[in-house]
Amino acid sequence: MADAVEAEPVEVDDAEAALVEHYPRLVRIAYVTLPAALGRHRRVLLAHRLAQRALPRTRRPVTGAAEGEDPAYALVRGEVLRGALAYGKRQAGWRRWGRNALVAAPLPPQVIGLRLFPRTGDLDDLDLDRALSELDAPARAAYALRAVEGLDEERTAALLAAAGVAGPRKAVHDASTAARTVDFRTLADSEFDPCVVHARPTDLMRRRQHARAGAAIAAAATVAAALLGVPGDGGGSGFGAAGPLGPQQAALNRMLNPASVVRADAGAWTRTSRLDFASWPARGDRTDDRGLLQRALDVWARPGSAVRVSATPGTAQTPPVTAPQLLFAGDVDGAGVVLLYDGLRLVRYAEPADGGGAPVLDFARVDGASAANASAVVVARSTDGNARYLTAPWIDRTQLRNLLKPDAAPRPLKRSSDGVTDPVPVPAGDGSCGTADSSWTAMQFTPSANAPDQQPFLLTDLAELIPAHLTHAAGPGARQGEADDAQALGDWAHAACRLAADRGQGVRTVGNWQFADQRLPDDAGTANWLCTRADSWSGADHVSVQFVPPGTAPGTPATIAAHGRSTAACGPMAPGVLSGVLWKSPTGHWYLVAAGSPEVGSITAGGLGGASDGHTLVVPARPTSHPELSGRLPDGSTLAALT
Structure with a gap:
């Protein structure tokens, strides 16, 4: 990029035009640079405030604009950067009070009775949010400039220096290091767009x-x-x-x-x-x-x-x-x-x-927590990957299970007289499986004899205060029950590692449903089909269909066949589900194997000319085939396949 050049003084009208034209970019730069400790609501309002306060009152000279760059935009961008960076500095005494007063001051924009926050993103967004929270303000600003503005390292360092950053090259280096684990392009998601927000009431x-x-x-x-x-x-x-x-x-x-x-x-x-x-x-x-x-x-x-x-x-x-x-x-x-x-x-x-x-x-x-969801709360997390839980007064016995070893007996989990457990290993965030020492820890709680239901149930830590309740269903209707028998534990041994994708998503309950088993061709044996549904406290949901080929060892993750969000599939309202995978038999032949839930009466595979009467289908295929599956329900309606 060209070096910075001196430019003519910027008129207020030109600065206003640049501010209006590039407002979303400026607000996003401010939002990312501001400290996460401010909270999302205050960061949103403060980001807008900083962008609006960047408009000069009089004609202003500008330095630091690159050749060919709009000087008016360079001026307001520099003001936004300086304002946002100020909130990353440690201040004390009257300066700290003054900064806090500015955050709370009734200056525009004003929002009364509402909390504003950007849309919650996916796992990549959460990873980036965590990575940014570990950077200092100059490094976050560098990340924002490179991601939002598309600047190279030299130009980014020059802008930071112009904004008063003492170590601009270190900030750029820290931002580039973070970008090796989380792509710059992730910053374009709505999670980091304070111009697209959710609103919720406060008080x-x-x-x-x-x-x-x-x-x-x-x-x-x-x-x-x-x-x-x-x-x-x-x-x-x-x-x-x-x-x-x-x-x-x-x-x-x-x-x-x-x-x-x-x-x-x-x-x-x-x-x-x-x-x-x-x-x-x-x-x-x-x-x-x-x-x-x-x-x-x-x-x-x-x-x-x-x-x-x-x-x-x-x-x-x-x-x-x-x-x-x-x-x-x-x-x-x-x-x-x-x-x-x-x-x-x-x-x-x-x-x-x-x-x-x-x-x-x-x-x-x-809200609406019932016995299982109200049975444990995280009271402490340690740096060695363990957590302690406070258990409900109606819990009589606490044990630990490794979901990847369904045949292993549960181990005792001791508690203090106040109901606080000994340290419990938190499942690995990357969900790594397949090795001899792999594990996914779940807590098995048995209620007191005085409780309405004495059936043991499973909870697992998904990086929230409240552990998620793990359930299981088999047969028609996806009616979920506790995962306390051999079939339920066997199914969870193939699905547990996929829970890593639900960490930090506010998941309340995750249910497995073995909705079909299917004889495979070439005498390969019987495969199982699972539908795993995760429901969150906020009402959001997502499902995944998983295919378990015959002979899959316990603890080996199932093959993901399909995903779906905001769907009634595999739930109590409309449990019907249909999906398929391309599968290579032990003899080397390729097939499309598909299965639907018990209510599916027939399946058609468009593009392969295959059809079946029943809720399973096997059709010869090529590894590059792209069939279109559909199922027919008893009332004559069509069920589209999850993909």
Whole structure:
């Protein structure tokens, strides 16, 4: 790319035209450069604010525009970069307060009563989001410039230097290193587009309850500000983790008093008609630690910029609208941990016991959780790949299973008197399988004899606060039950490693359905067909059809035949499913083998001239064949194949 050249001063009208024309690019650059600790809602608003504030008030000279580049665009891009980079610098005292005040200031754009966040992406988007969160602000800016603007390393370094970055070449190097694991092109996805956002309500009940008191609170806050001067950012937290108080937060703080926290008694679960988190008692060795509880409540109500916040996709990160219920408060693996429940969400607050480091705030959506989904919560994760869980009071026995070894007996999993488990190995994120020491850990819980259902069930960790419930079905209808028999464990031995794709996706339940078995030609034996359906807390779903050839060893992943999203296939509403694969027999011949669920009456393979009466089909084929499958249902309608 050409070197930067001096350009004529830019008129305000020209800068405005450039800003309007390239607004989405500028906002995306700001959004990616801003720290993830701000939270997605505040990053969206701040990215738009930085782009809008980039418009100069008067005619301005510009330096750093490349030859042939629009000087007006170079000017506003530079302003956006400088503004976003400022939020990645460590600041203290009045500068830190001033920065926090700018984030919260009622400047445009304003959004009242809504939380805005970009669309949640796929696994590649999540990997990139994690990779960016580990970079500093200059490196994130370099990544944004290279991905959004398509600049080379030299030009990127020059722009960073012009924006005041002390080590521009190091920033470019760090960004390029990150790009080796996550492609630059991933940044074009909607996950990183703050101009395409979802909107969710924040505090409907609280706004209704306090509408009449709003004016009085605002007046009181104004008087207090005048009397007290500049507020600090500690908010009563020993870590200074809570953000600055606003009028609404002041009213909320009076409600979020540790003395007001709800506590269920130890026997509440035995008297309820529904087993869920509402019947969990408060446990742990610090349930009476008012200071810890106050810090947890303060940070939940207004997390400061230092707090590391995470949330299950689709979970509101808003303050509680009523006094929450305390589930746990205690020390676990060197951290003070508090678990709170507000009827819709679980919130985990953790602070380092030694007072160093940043607090963590995790949100998980749990509305409608039933007994199995409300049986365990992560209380701590360690750097050695283990996690500890707090188990429900109705769980009588806890064990561990390796899903890749279905014939192996479960191992005991010990718990403390408070219900906290010993460390449990977290399944590998890459889902690697096929070796002798491969494993996928699942917890097998057996409910108490006093519980409505005493059948053991399986849970597995998918990088969320709440482990996913694993179920199984066989025969017509995809009616899911617990995965506690030999057939269920055998099917999960082939499907478990595919669970790696569901990590961090907010998955609530994953069900396997063995919907068909099929005799294969050339005396090859019998194959099984599985449909695996993952349902999330947000209502999203996806399915995969898996083909298990005869002789496949336990623990060997099945072959993926098809995928589908936002579909009723393999579910209780419309379980019908159809798919096929090209398969090479032991004798070297190629076939199209297809199968449908039991309600499929016939299958047609367009392009191969094959058809069958029944819900399985075998047709000779070539390895390059592209048949079009369709099935006929008893009512005469057509079932399209998943591909």
